[in-house]
Amino acid sequence: MSRKQVVIIGGGPGGYESALVAAQLGAQVTVIEETGLGGAAVLTDCVPSKTLIATSDFMSRFAAAGRLGVGFEGTAEDQHAEAHAKQINERILDLAKAQSRDIRAQLESVGVRIANGRGRIAGPGKVTAEFADGGIEELAADVILLAVGCTPRVMDTAVPDGERILTWQQIYDLTELPEKLIVVGSGVTGAELAHAYLGLGCEVTLVSSRDRVLPGEDADAATVIENVFRRRGMKVLNRSRMAAARREGDEVVVTLEDGRDVRGSHVLLAVGSVPLTKDIGLDTVGIETTKSGHVPVDRVSRTSAQGVYAAGDCTGVLPLASVAAMQGRIAMAHSLGDAVAPLNLRGVCANIFTDPEIATVGYSQADVEEGRIEARALTLPLSTNPRAKMRNITDGFVKLFVRPGSTTIIGGVVVAPQASELIYPIGLAVQNRLTVDQVASTFSVYPSMTGSIAEAARRLHEAEL
Numbered sequence: 001m002s003r004k005q006v007v008i009i010g011g012g013p014g015g016y017e018s019a020l021v022a023a024q025l026g027a028q029v030t031v032i033e034e035t036g037l038g039g040a041a042v043l044t045d046c047v048p049s050k051t052l053i054a055t056s057d058f059m060s061r062f063a064a065a066g067r068l069g070v071g072f073e074g075t076a077e078d079q080h081a082e083a084h085a086k087q088i089n090e091r092i093l094d095l096a097k098a099q100s101r102d103i104r105a106q107l108e109s110v111g112v113r114i115a116n117g118r119g120r121i122a123g124p125g126k127v128t129a130e131f132a133d134g135g136i137e138e139l140a141a142d143v144i145l146l147a148v149g150c151t152p153r154v155m156d157t158a159v160p161d162g163e164r165i166l167t168w169q170q171i172y173d174l175t176e177l178p179e180k181l182i183v184v185g186s187g188v189t190g191a192e193l194a195h196a197y198l199g200l201g202c203e204v205t206l207v208s209s210r211d212r213v214l215p216g217e218d219a220d221a222a223t224v225i226e227n228v229f230r231r232r233g234m235k236v237l238n239r240s241r242m243a244a245a246r247r248e249g250d251e252v253v254v255t256l257e258d259g260r261d262v263r264g265s266h267v268l269l270a271v272g273s274v275p276l277t278k279d280i281g282l283d284t285v286g287i288e289t290t291k292s293g294h295v296p297v298d299r300v301s302r303t304s305a306q307g308v309y310a311a312g313d314c315t316g317v318l319p320l321a322s323v324a325a326m327q328g329r330i331a332m333a334h335s336l337g338d339a340v341a342p343l344n345l346r347g348v349c350a351n352i353f354t355d356p357e358i359a360t361v362g363y364s365q366a367d368v369e370e371g372r373i374e375a376r377a378l379t380l381p382l383s384t385n386p387r388a389k390m391r392n393i394t395d396g397f398v399k400l401f402v403r404p405g406s407t408t409i410i411g412g413v414v415v416a417p418q419a420s421e422l423i424y425p426i427g428l429a430v431q432n433r434l435t436v437d438q439v440a441s442t443f444s445v446y447p448s449m450t451g452s453i454a455e456a457a458r459r460l461h462e463a464e465l
């Protein structure tokens with residue numbers, strides 16, 4: 001029997017994870033990628049931002065040292081740490097490039113062919129790869145996977161110049177830290193990067209169009225983060241929508257819709273993303289995008305065209321690297337005849353890398369309040385946790401959602417330093433439908449942050465009695 005031909009357009013998590021699965025399932029696989037393996041996730045978005053935040057969080061620990069009784073030797077001027085933008089950014093870009101190389105090597109080691117060009121569907125079962133030298137190759141495909149991702153949204157009135165008016169993909173070329181940074185947009189990208197630069201010692205103003213930062217997140221968690229931002233000196237402008245941004249000499253001026261001007265040295269635009277689905281030949285197979293430009297897919301990643309699948313940010317399902325990879329794996333399993341379970345978003349663990357972090361899984365407070373599910377919620381502040389006290393952690397909580405009656409755990413929120421590491425036991429509980437009693441009777445280390453998860457479950461058990 002001849003091997004199936006799989007052609008994947010886009011080499012981010014949606015694309016490269018699929019390529020690995022398809023190769024494992026015996027297909028002949030080509031990945032067409034125009035920028036670099038790993039995609040925006042590795043080269044400009046997820047990996048660089050998390051590396052920047054790792055440096056910023058490390059620096060913030062110096063500021064907190066005094067509260068744990070640690071001082072620095074020397075004069076008053078020596079009592080602070082200093083961030084060096086050039087070194088920080090060089091390290092970030094080196095790390096991203098190394099990860100991209102690792103992905104390429106991994107793909108090549110399982111026999112995946114990589115075409116460094118621009119992919120386009122040319123009709124049913126046909127894809128073209130266009131190369132920088134103008135050459136075009138036509139590839140036959142039994143299965144096509146679109147994993148083309150998104151790009152930062154740009155407004156005509158605030159055009160990035162790569163120097164002072166920046167998208168989040170351009171900040172790693174800076175050789176000096178912004179003195180006065182204005183971050184526009186308080187979604188996850190804006191909040192994380194505003195946090196990062198504040199920790200590195202910059203003066204930060206966050207322009208938030210909504211009533212509070214992180215409008216899509218658990219309201220209690222977002223309130224903790226906004227309070228921490230303000231306490232640490234960030235200026236948060238709520239209900240403030242940017243109309244335009246321009247340069248004036250060495251300054252930038254952000255004009256808000258109500259006419260106010262905000263001045264700074266740099267502005268970072270984090271006002272959302274648009275899918276890269278234009279001019280990739282969707283019309284040749286009859287795929288229509290949504291109004292926002294996303295490619296509609298079902299829970300096994302099928303598009304409306306036979307043999308064409310899509311994964312990741314270009315589908316608009318849930319823009320996370322982990323979801324992109326899962327959609328891609330599911331697509332390959334489905335198209336190549338392996339056992340497949342449809343995508344289940346209730347099991348997705350997500351994390352916002354602020355300090356403290358916000359980690360979530362399963363049903364949310366909004367689901368409960370808007371009547372999508374009946375659930376009881378319990379919130380336990382971390383201030384009572386002995387390990388938190390020892391580590392001088394004052395902000396944060398654990399929140400669990402359980403079904404009344406069965407007491408099955410159906411969701412949770414953790415706001416804590418490294419909440420990303422603490423959400424996994426709640427994720428396990430949600431995925432495997434554990435009850436509060438099963439979680440409450442599981443040993444946790446004393447003293448530990450996970451003790452608060454067990455304690456929240458115990459209190460829910462008592463509440464059910």
Ligand SMILES: Cc1cc2nc3c(=O)[nH]c(=O)nc-3n(C[C@H](O)[C@H](O)[C@H](O)COP(=O)(O)OP(=O)(O)OC[C@H]3O[C@@H](n4cnc5c(N)ncnc54)[C@H](O)[C@@H]3O)c2cc1C
Pocket residue numbers: 009010011012013014015032033034035036038039040041042044045046047049050117118119120147148149150168189276280311312313314318319320321322323324
């Ligand atoms: C600042 C930021 C931080 C983030 N942090 C996290 C995080 O911590 N955790 C997390 O889970 N998610 C995070 N995300 C989201 C995550 O980056 C995305 O969900 C993920 O990149 C989606 O993967 P993808 O494969 O769909 O697309 P991408 O990673 O965008 O990859 C798509 C690739 O396709 C290529 N491409 C596009 N068109 C073509 C074409 N016609 N031909 C050939 N190649 C093409 C592009 O060059 C790109 O390399 C973050 C996002 C942002 C913006």
Ligand SMILES: NC(=O)c1ccc[n+]([C@@H]2O[C@H](COP(=O)([O-])OP(=O)(O)OC[C@H]3O[C@@H](n4cnc5c(N)ncnc54)[C@H](O)[C@@H]3O)[C@@H](O)[C@H]2O)c1
Pocket residue numbers: 184185186187188189190192207208209210215240241242243270271272273318319320350351352353
């Ligand atoms: N840690 C992570 O996993 C991580 C990090 C970053 C992004 N992401 C993913 O990417 C998704 C998108 O996040 P995002 O923050 O890039 O985009 P977003 O669309 O969620 O947020 C953009 C924000 O900018 C605001 N905005 C738009 N125009 C504005 C204007 N003119 N003035 C002021 N504000 C304006 C919007 O109201 C919105 O709140 C997230 O939902 C998440 O899934 C994940």
